[in-house]
C-alpha cells in the first residue's frame with residue numbers, strides 16, 4: 096500500500112490533540128469519494144493478534160515485523176474513503192495483549208466517525224479488566240461481539256454502558272443470511288485480503304495484500320472473487336463477527 100507515515104501517530108503517541116489536526120485530511124477524503132467511482136463498501140473487517148497486523152505474506156515471511164501503525168491507519172483511511180462506516184476487529188489474542196487496537200479504534204471513531212466492533216474470538220463474556228479497557232473508547236460507537244452458545248440469539252445486552260452483541264447470530268450449518276462480501280473488505284492478520292472470513296486461507300478467494308496497492312484497485316480487479324461459491328457458503332465459526340452477517344440481525348448496521 097502506498098503509504099506515508101508523515102503526521103500519523105505511533106501506538107503510544109496517538110492522542111486527542113493529534114486527532115484534532117486531521118480534519119482537513121478527512122475533508123479531502125470525502126471530496127475524493129465524491130469525485131471517483133467506488134465500490135459500495137460499508138464494512139472493514141480486520142483480524143488482529145497481539146503482534147498487530149503482520150507483513151507476512153501467506154505465512155511465507157512469518158518473521159517479518161508488523162505493519163507500522165501509519166500503515167494500519169492508511170487502511171482505515173482508504174476503507175473510509177470507499178464508504179466504510181464500520182470497522183470490525185477480530186482479536187485472536189486476549190484484548191489486553193492487543194495494544195494496537197486502541198489507536199486504530201480511536202482513529203476510526205474520531206477521524207472517520209466509524210462504529211467499531213471489537214470481536215473477542217472464543218470469548219463468551221467480558222472480564223472487569225476488559226470492560227475497563229473498552230471504556231476508553233467512544234461507547235456510542237462501540238459494539239463488543241462475543242460468541243454466544245445460547246439458542247436464543249441474537250441478543251443485545253448492556254454491560255457498564257458497553258453494548259454487547261452476539262458474534263454468531265445464526266447457528267452453524269445454516270445458509271448465512273449475510274449481505275455477501277461485496278460491501279466488505281476482509282483483511283487477515285497477515286495483511287492478506289480474502290473475499291470474507293469464511294474463506295480465509297483458501298487461495299481461490301485470495302484477493303491481494305494490503306501492500307499490493309490501493310484498496311480501491313485491489314477490490315475492483317475483475318479477477319478478484321467478491322462472492323463465495325454456494326457449495327461452501329455455510330455458517331461456520333469463520334463467519335463469527337462478520338459485519339455482513341450481523342447487519343442482517345442488527346438494524347443499526
Ligand code: SF4
Nearest residue numbers: 273291293334337340
Ligand atoms: S463470512 Fe460468512 S456470513 Fe460473512 S460474508 Fe462470508 S459467508 Fe457470509
